[in-house]
């Protein structure tokens with residue numbers, strides 16, 4: 001079950017050449033600078049861009065081959081872009097019902113009521129499209145794509161035109177989308193935040209080609225990349241809420257790096273969440289500190305290191321008691337500290353996370 005791409009297209013000076021096999025599940029994100037070809041990849045999957053040498057196969061169906069070109073409206077690949085083109089003469093309900101009526105097949109999986117509930121649109125159903133905020137319009141656009149019963153959802157910077165507050169409101173709706181509706185998503189973005197929060201698999205592009213790709217947690221912590229070397233670099237760790245401590249106002253989470261404590265959050269026990277740990281908030285010790293105010297201390301083994309400058313060193317560790325389930329975390333520390341601790345790959349250490357944020 002996969003999305004297979006072999007693209008070879010040219011437009012003037014620009015060439016897009018890549019070969020990639022993606023899982024047809026979860027969120028696959030394409031990230032890279034403006035003009036590197038992300039939208040072209042998405043439009044090719046959608047059947048909106050065509051070059052004779054391109055090859056696209058979704059699951060067992062060839063969408064584009066040497067003698068085949070399945071037109072866009074027969075692919076089951078529905079696109080949500082930055083500026084949604086909703087029907088202005090219909091209200092929200094009308095837009096969703098129209099999309100459902102045009103779906104290639106009926107599907108209980110994308111029942112209108114469930115789509116409306118999942119995107120929090122109940123109170124907006126009778127609203128004219130022209131009276132919606134930008135964030136509300138995008139929620140309706142996503143709902144409309146779901147009502148169209150997609151086999152795969154293509155999202156081209158769906159949050160890019162929104163202000164920061166609207167983005168933050170919309171992100172939680174996107175988070176569970178792929179899992180809840182069991183639909184694969186290909187997501188194009190410029191935003192590291194969106195990747196850290198949403199992507200299961202990350203494809204980083206540069207100048208029409210793939211720079212590197214892999215599991216998001218692994219890609220964000222690859223020391224040889226601008227993502228890990230950025231001042232804002234962070235690691236992501238999957239976790240599960242296991243208990244709340246009302247007396248101290250804390251929530252406890254189980255994760256591969258160990259038991260994590262956070263300021264209490266209104267999440268049910270059992271909720272699956274992502275933790276984000278900023279590289280600059282991680283410190284390293286050789287022994288487990290006892291007289292420290294830091295709650296989140298985890299055993300780790302140094303995996304690799306890179307000097308960013310004479311003053312700063314990035315250290316990638318594999319964190320967690322159990323080497324089989326340990327996950328990568330990046331620490332940004334001074335080169336002086338790295339030298340004093342004689343850090344080197346293979347060395348056992350403890351990492352302390354001054355703050356752990358939760359998506």
Ligand SMILES: Nc1ncnc2c1ncn2[C@@H]1O[C@H](COP(=O)(O)OP(=O)(O)OP(=O)(O)O)[C@@H](O)[C@H]1O
Nearest residue numbers: 011012014032033034035036037038039040041190
């Ligand atoms: N219709 C077109 N005709 C000619 N060149 C095009 C066309 N559409 C895109 N291009 C060029 O193809 C290249 C890739 O564009 P594309 O939109 O795929 O990049 P992108 O990574 O999505 O950029 P952005 O993040 O700015 O949207 C760019 O150099 C662009 O100028």
